[in-house]
Amino acid sequence: MPPGGPRPPAVPGARITGGVAFAGALLLCSGFLAVLQGVAAIAEDDVYAHVGSYVYGLTLTGWGWIHLVLGVLAAVTGAGLLRGAARARLPGVLLASLSLVAQFLFLPYEPVWSSVVMAIDVLVVRALTSRRARAGR
Numbered sequence: 001m002p003p004g005g006p007r008p009p010a011v012p013g014a015r016i017t018g019g020v021a022f023a024g025a026l027l028l029c030s031g032f033l034a035v036l037q038g039v040a041a042i043a044e045d046d047v048y049a050h051v052g053s054y055v056y057g058l059t060l061t062g063w064g065w066i067h068l069v070l071g072v073l074a075a076v077t078g079a080g081l082l083r084g085a086a087r088a089r090l091p092g093v094l095l096a097s098l099s100l101v102a103q104f105l106f107l108p109y110e111p112v113w114s115s116v117v118m119a120i121d122v123l124v125v126r127a128l129t130s131r132r133a134r135a136g137r
Contacts, residue, residue, distance in 0.1 A: 023127035024081030034071025038064045096124040
C-alpha cells in the first residue's frame with residue numbers, strides 16, 4: 001500500500017486505538033476507585049462529611065450501594081475496552097455518564113473527589129465518542 005493511501009478497514013480483534021485504550025484504563029481505574037468509595041460509604045465510616053438536610057434524601061449507605069454497583073460495572077466495561085471489545089464502547093459511555101450524574105449528586109459529601117471523578121468521566125465519554133479524522137478530509 002503506498003504511503004498516504006487509504007487504510008484497510010479495521011477487523012474484529014484488531015489493536016485498540018489510543019483513545020479507546022485511554023478510556024478503558026480510566027474507566028477501569030475509576031470503577032475500582034468507585035468500588036472503594038462505595039464500600040467506605042456502606043461501612044458508614046467517618047471518611048465522608050456529615051451532610052444535614054440534603055435535597056436528594058438518600059442515606060450514605062444508599063449512595064454507597066450506587067457507587068459500588070456503578071464501580072463494578074465500570075471496571076468490567078473498562079476491562080472489556082482494554083481487551084478490544086468494540087461492543088463495550090456504548091456501555092462505557094452510558095456508565096461514565098451515570099457516574100458523572102452520581103458524582104454530581106454526591107458533591108456535598110466529597111466535593112473535591114467528586115469533581116476529579118467528574119472530570120475523568122468527561123474524558124472517558126469524549127474518548128469513546130470521538131472518531132479519528134481520516135486523511136484527506
